Amino acid sequence: GAGVSQSPRYKVAKRGQDVALRCDPISGHVSLFWYQQALGQGPEFLTYFQNEAQLDKSGLPSDRFFAERPEGSVSTLKIQRTQQEDSAVYLCASTVGGTTDTQYFGPGTRLTVL
Amino acid sequence: QQQVKQSPQSLIVQKGGISIINCAYENTAFDYFPWYQQFPGKGPALLIAIRPDVSEKKEGRFTISFNKSAKQFSLHIMDSQPGDSATYFCAASSLSGGYNKLIFGAGTRLAVHP
Numbered sequence: 328g329a330g331v332s333q334s335p336r337y338k339v340a341k342r343g344q345d346v347a348l349r350c351d352p353i354s355g356h357v358s359l360f361w362y363q364q365a366l367g368q369g370p371e372f373l374t375y376f377q378n379e380a381q382l383d384k385s386g387l388p389s390d391r392f393f394a395e396r397p398e399g400s401v402s403t404l405k406i407q408r409t410q411q412e413d414s415a416v417y418l419c420a421s422t423v424g425g426t427t428d429t430q431y432f433g434p435g436t437r438l439t440v441l
Numbered sequence: 442q443q444q445v446k447q448s449p450q451s452l453i454v455q456k457g458g459i460s461i462i463n464c465a466y467e468n469t470a471f472d473y474f475p476w477y478q479q480f481p482g483k484g485p486a487l488l489i490a491i492r493p494d495v496s497e498k499k500e501g502r503f504t505i506s507f508n509k510s511a512k513q514f515s516l517h518i519m520d521s522q523p524g525d526s527a528t529y530f531c532a533a534s535s536l537s538g539g540y541n542k543l544i545f546g547a548g549t550r551l552a553v554h555p
Binding site: 331358360362367368369370371372375377382383418420422426427428430432433434435 | 445473482483485486487490530536542543545546
């Protein structure tokens with residue numbers, strides 16, 4: 328069956344541009360997570376949605392980062408006025424809903440800010 | 442603050458050998474400890490996970506050993522194969538919040554030589 332998909336897979340932005348990264352979770356998955364993975368590092372939590380509700384956004388690095396999931400399925404991570412330090416792979420993961428349910432990760436979007 | 446410390450950074454093992462990766466955590470509220478495998482260009486995939494009520498869990502060639510008093514856990518890969526060459530991440534989370542907010546280690550790059 329289809330897994331978590333993310334688009335675009337690669338994004339190059341000039342410093343100061345706004346970008347939008349899309350995540351399509353597995354159909355029916357209630358919970359959705361965004362992580363940021365810097366080169367050579369482990370993923371770091373950004374934000375968590377349960378259906379359309381954003382219940383935890385404690386990991387968002389600044390107010391330039393914004394995430395939404397308006398209909399409880401597709402989610403978009405938006406970064407305004409991108410900076411070089413935003414360069415990373417942005418990973419999306421979804422789960423059926425339970426706390427110990429497996430988090431299924433998408434392939435990520437590699438963002439490079441020039 | 443690095444809540445989950447992982448070692449070594451890289452590991453080279455001969456085919457058929459045992460690969461051992463170690464992690465240490467600080468937060469005693471953590472009660473879920475998964476290991477993830479990541480291939481280049483892919484998202485992390487869950488390998489095996491353990492709760493603190495057991496000291497060891499085995500699934501096929503993969504075993505987690507858990508030492509609650511030392512706040513350490515490790516992944517053992519028996520009979521390592523070239524196909525196991527990947528980056529491995531330990532993680533930890535507290536499930537009391539009702540969702541699984543994973544804190545990842547920095548990763549171990551494993552190379553299994555034929």
